[in-house]
Amino acid sequence: MIRVLRAVPLRGFQAGTAFLMGYRYSACRGLAAGQPIPETHPEVLGAEELLPGLPVAEFVERRRQLASLLPQGAAVVLPPAAQAYVTGIIPYPYRQDADFLYLTGITQPSFAVIHKQQGPGDGPAADPGDHRFVLFVPAPNKERERWDGVPLREGVARDVFGADDVYTVTEMPSVMRQLLEGAAGIFYDADAYGGRLHREVPYLRDALTAGTVRPLRPYLHAMRWIKSPREAQLMRESADLAARSIRKCMSLTHSTNSEHFLAATFEYECKVNGAQRVAYPPVVAGGADACTIHYLRNDKMLEEGKLVLMDAGCEFWGYASDVTRTWPVGGRFSGPQCEVYDAVLEVHRQCVDACRAGRTLRQIHALSVQLISQAIARLGLLGEADPQAIAAGRYRPLYCHSIGHWLGMDTHDTSSIPHDRPLQPGTVMAIEPGLYVPDEPAFGRYAGIGVRIEDVVAVQPGGGPPEVMSRHVPTDPEEIEAIVRGGG
Structure with a gap:
């Protein structure tokens, strides 16, 4: 199905314009998204859409629904799919983990934490779906980007994908420790990302060893089933x-x-x-x-x-x-x-x-x-x-x-x-x-x-x-x- 090209507001990003088959579209030369977004692919995505027909609001609502199912102060740890390789440094085309994509709309490697908020004095929040959405994106690396292109950046992670806080992957071990230390329950599937994330985040590994981590998949599968x-x-x-x-x-x-x-x-x-x-x-x-x-x-x-x-x-x-x-x-x-x-x-x-x-x-x-x-x-x-x-x-x-x-x-x-x-x-x-x-x-x-x-x-x-x-x-x-x- 070929979608009709549409005019899309540029949300303040630096952008160029070009013409294709008589249609105006945004080239967005200064925009580092790492995947199609409305500003770069208006022929596919309408305003505020992360996937065709799926606006960012639907992904926010999914995260809210998940948060409402979990205890106050719980933390969800979401790794992406691991990159698979044909041989050596030759990659297969990347395919995102379905649970990660369902909650974020992000089709490229990054990591996420969804932290359910508590009310005053650690009491229940007024809104049971209230949460903070934290993303970890690749650190800038000009040499890597010369080969692989520019991935998701902090500004786009906030303005397009709705992240509340954004850090680089290099900051992940220390920041994730801060996020998880006071959590009233950690929800994480240890086999995701090839089982590698908890080896890279010591606090998560220790929590697994201590038996304080609960599986996330049953909650997400119940949501995705409908x-x-x-x-x-x-x-x-x-x-x-x-x-x-x-x-x-x-x-x-x-x-x-x-x-x-x-x-x-x-x-x-x-x-x-x-x-x-x-x-x-x-x-x-x-x-x-x-x-x-x-x-x-x-x-x-x-x-x-x-x-x-x-x-x-x-x-x-x-x-x-x-x-x-x-x-x-x-x-x-x-x-x-x-x-x-x-x-x-x-x-x-x-x-x-x-x-x-x-x-x-x-x-x-x-x-x-x-x-x-x-x-x-x-x-x-x-x-x-x-x-x-x-x-x-x-x-x-x-x-x-x-x-x-x-x-x-x-x-x-x-x-x-x-x-x-x-x-x-x-x-x-x-x-x-x-x-x-x-x-x-x-x-x-x-x-x-x-x-x-x-x-x-x-x-x-x-x-x-x-x-x-x-x-x-x-x-x-x-x-x-x-x-x-x-x-x-």
């Missing part, structure tokens, strides 16, 4: 990008192409239309390789008469999508392929419809197991679908994974939220039934057929039908055949 309307819009755009990119891959499918070609096409289509990255390595599995759930080789030629399964998603400004479709390389499902596909499609339809407030993902998985077991019996693959057979897991060789998972800023999002928690409006999940018939003679004409259908599904208010955010790539077999044969 998407705000603005978050839902970003997820909608991410899912739509992935869906339309898979549709494009369908239209380019023929036996002279390879799995790698389709994987590259998907990534190109997502990125050229606004995604920052793929959400995970795409699965493009032709023929019997579709029965390998996380097939990542993507190195074979497509075969006429076989199916190809694509499981792929993208990240759009911090929000992930996860979509799977299965289609015939030649543009027509064979009889056995169609039987397996129709069986999975019916499970998909019923499980998507079950994604309503009050139900649980565990209940929806149980529904999928019942329906898949009935389909397996109907196709004559593994005997009867009686309750004893289902309880014994007879279906598992042909359906070995869960019906789905939470989706949001991570592909497998909010892992601390159990699957038996009742769904609520704003919950988003991936629903992905599949049927994978081993390529063995015992399975006759169905041998080697693997089908999975996956969509991004959002629970709606009032018990209404769920929203399928990835609906712009069809699941109907006749529509799929038409796209593959027609090339569009």
